[in-house]
Amino acid sequence: MGIILEASHLTYGYDESSHAIEDLSIAFEEGKTTAILGANGAGKSTLFLHLNGILQPEQGEVRFRGQPISYKKAGLRQLRSKVGIVFQNPDDQLFSASVYQDISFGAVNMGLPAEEVHRRVETVMEQVGITYLKDRPTHALSFGQKKRVAFAGIMVMQPEVIILDEPTAGLDPVGISELMHLLQDVCRQQHTTIILSTHDIDVVPIYADVIDVMDKGHMVAHGTPAEIFAQPELLREHHLRLPRISHLLEILHKEDHWDVDASISTISGARKELLRHAAE
Numbered sequence: 683m684g685i686i687l688e689a690s691h692l693t694y695g696y697d698e699s700s701h702a703i704e705d706l707s708i709a710f711e712e713g714k715t716t717a718i719l720g721a722n723g724a725g726k727s728t729l730f731l732h733l734n735g736i737l738q739p740e741q742g743e744v745r746f747r748g749q750p751i752s753y754k755k756a757g758l759r760q761l762r763s764k765v766g767i768v769f770q771n772p773d774d775q776l777f778s779a780s781v782y783q784d785i786s787f788g789a790v791n792m793g794l795p796a797e798e799v800h801r802r803v804e805t806v807m808e809q810v811g812i813t814y815l816k817d818r819p820t821h822a823l824s825f826g827q828k829k830r831v832a833f834a835g836i837m838v839m840q841p842e843v844i845i846l847d848e849p850t851a852g853l854d855p856v857g858i859s860e861l862m863h864l865l866q867d868v869c870r871q872q873h874t875t876i877i878l879s880t881h882d883i884d885v886v887p888i889y890a891d892v893i894d895v896m897d898k899g900h901m902v903a904h905g906t907p908a909e910i911f912a913q914p915e916l917l918r919e920h921h922l923r924l925p926r927i928s929h930l931l932e933i934l935h936k937e938d939h940w941d942v943d944a945s946i947s948t949i950s951g952a953r954k955e956l957l958r959h960a961a962e
């Protein structure tokens with residue numbers, strides 16, 4: 683599997699006095715789930731807005747399947763049908779009068795025939811478990827329902843990459859696990875590449891294949907969950923914490939109950955175990 687989406691040497695500032703991201707490079711492997719970790723203000727959302735062409739970098743470039751993205755109207759429309767973004771706050775994403783209309787919006791914009799739009803909307807509503815909401819006005823939904831509708835509105839375009847900015851924020855624990863399973867199930871079926879940011883560090887070892895850590899607009903670490911969570915000092919330095927399961931292993935390691943290699947393989951084993959439970 684190759685690189686599907688990459689950013690090279692991106693620099694961007696919202697004003698002249700500082701850069702929200704600076705000389706930032708990152709590459710996303712096709713079919714993998716990448717979690718971007720970073721404290722508040724690290725630049726995660728700014729990076730995401732570049733990956734989808736909403737922001738244009740001052741320096742550097744974004745490439746989709748090796749081609750620099752075009753910021754012309756047609757190029758952006760094409761990019762956004764392939765790289766979908768689900769915003770942190772669903773109210774930034776839902777505009778139409780009804781759930782059905784909202785979900786169909788992206789597919790209609792792609793110029794798909796009405797029958798195909800209808801077929802896709804019905805399928806995605808079924809997959810996401812929101813068919814019962816189809817005629818409801820979007821403003822009358824709960825926060826968790828809105829998140830699902832926003833997700834469905836992107837999935838209907840069958841993007842090759844889906845970017846989720848804080849997908850679990852504002853959800854209760856059951857809502858978090860339902861949304862993450864849904865994401866995995868739907869994306870696995872369609873072989874979608876997933877990029878997400880989250881402050882919910884405990885979901886990361888369960889769902890992510892790769893972790894990238896950002897701090898103050900820079901990329902500071904890249905690795906598998908086992909590699910990253912074996913470096914508690916690195917996480918602390920960048921104002922992050924270990925998942926609870928890794929924290930436990932760290933304590934055991936400090937007390938000489940485990941060596942590092944055993945800890946890493948135990949984290950991998952624990953991840954598999956968690957995935958098995960999650961699938962049940």
Ligand SMILES: Nc1ncnc2c1ncn2[C@@H]1O[C@H](COP(=O)(O)OP(=O)(O)OP(=O)(O)O)[C@@H](O)[C@H]1O
Nearest residue numbers: 696697701702720721722723724725726727728729
């Ligand atoms: N619309 C904006 N106007 C001005 N500055 C902004 C804007 N959006 C973000 N910033 C600034 O850019 C920097 C990066 O912010 P960004 O939202 O990308 O970080 P983040 O990692 O997504 O943070 P969080 O975890 O809090 O969502 C911060 O210093 C922030 O204050």
